[in-house]
Amino acid sequence: xxxxxxxxxxxxxxxxxxxxxxxxxxxxxxxxxxxxxxxxxxxxxxxxxxxxxxxxxxxxxxxxxxxxxxxxxxxxxxxxxxxxxxxxxxxxxxxxxxxxxxxxxxxxxxxxxxxxxxxxxxxxxxxxxxxxxxxxxxxxxxxxxxxxxxxxxxxxxxx
Ligand code: SAM
Numbered sequence: 001x002x003x004x005x006x007x008x009x010x011x012x013x014x015x016x017x018x019x020x021x022x023x024x025x026x027x028x029x030x031x032x033x034x035x036x037x038x039x040x041x042x043x044x045x046x047x048x049x050x051x052x053x054x055x056x057x058x059x060x061x062x063x064x065x066x067x068x069x070x071x072x073x074x075x076x077x078x079x080x081x082x083x084x085x086x087x088x089x090x091x092x093x094x095x096x097x098x099x100x101x102x103x104x105x106x107x108x109x110x111x112x113x114x115x116x117x118x119x120x121x122x123x124x125x126x127x128x129x130x131x132x133x134x135x136x137x138x139x140x141x142x143x144x145x146x147x148x149x150x151x152x153x154x155x156x157x158x159x
Contacts, residue, residue, distance in 0.1 A: 001078045004084075004085040004088045004090075005085060005088070005089070005090040006083070006085055006090045006091070006092045007081060007083055007084055007085050007092060008081070008082050008083040008092070009078075009080040009081050009082065010080055010082055011080075012079070012080050020073065020136060022052075022073065022134040022135060022136065023051060023052055023054075023055050023135050023136065023137070024049060024050050024051040024052050024055065024134075024135040025049075025050050025132055025133070025134060025135060026047060026048070026049050026050075026070075026072055026127060026129055026131075026132070026133045026134075026135055027047060027048040027049075027050060027131055027132070028045070028047045028127055028129060028130065028131045028133070029045050029047070029131070030129070030130055030131060031130065031131055032130065033076060033101070033130055035130075036128050036129060036130060037128045038128065039099070039110075039128055040110045040112065040125075040126040040127045040128035041125075041126060042111075042112075042113050042125055042126045043125060044125050044126055044127070044128075045125070046115065046123055046124070046125055047112075047123075047124055047125070047127045048121050048122070048123055048124075049070065049121065049122040049124060049135060049138070050120070050121050050135075051120045051121070051122070051135070053120065055120070056119075056120035059117055059120065059122075059138075062114070062117065062122075062138065062140065063114070063116075063117050064140075065114060065140040065141055065144055065145075066113065066114055066141070066144070067111050067112065067113060067114065067140075067141035067143075067144060068111070068112055068114050068122070068124065068138055068139070068140060068141060069109060069110075069111055069112075069138070069139040069140070069141060069142065070109065070110050070111075070112050070124070070127065070135070070137075070138055071107055071108070071109050071135075071136040071137040071138075071139075072107070072108045072109075072110075072129055072133050072134060072135055072136055073106060073107065073108075073133065073134040073135075073136055074101040074106035074107070074108045074129065074133065075106070075133065075134055076101075076130065077101040077102045077103070077106035078102050079102070079103065079104055079105070079106060080104075081095055081100075081102045081103075082094065082095055083095070084098055084100055084102060086098065086100065107136065108128070108129060108133075110126050110127055110128060111126060111141060112124040112125060112126035112127060113125045113126055122138070
């Protein structure tokens with residue numbers, strides 16, 4: 001992929017560490033990266049998160065949440081940029097100061113509005129990815145979530 005003025009990249013050895021397991025696909029109205037919103041909107045178009053059959057039962061209980069955190073693999077991204085020029089104007093900023101899809105491990109996250117779940121498919125609003133983007137994980141919204149497991153000593157530790 002092309003570099004913009006003053007952008008920098010690093011030469012990387014092939015990745016050899018943690019392997020991800022994709023668990024489904026995200027279906028959206030956008031067929032190219034350029035068509036997508038920069039960030040999903042909670043009042044955006046309805047999208048579908050299609051879970052692979054093996055994981056359907058793992059959705060049990062998620063319907064109780066209005067907002068769900070979605071993690072996805074931005075598979076069309078380059079992964080070697082250390083400085084980026086979001087406005088293509090020669091001014092750059094470090095990759096970790098951006099939510100750009102170009103990052104060493106191109107994980108996208110969105111908090112989406114859960115409309116309904118039917119037959120292993122989540123109907124949601126708030127996504128910003130290309131149709132067919134691989135799904136990594138789903139979690140209840142962190143604000144609405146209270147841990148179900150017993151407390152641990154670290155829970156009460158403060159500075
Ligand atoms: N909401 C996520 C986040 O903040 O982590 C992603 C934000 S990222 C700026 C969204 C942009 O990534 C879209 O506007 C599109 O240009 C690009 N994009 C969408 N799907 C992609 C994919 N499968 N691979 C690479 N880039 C993608």
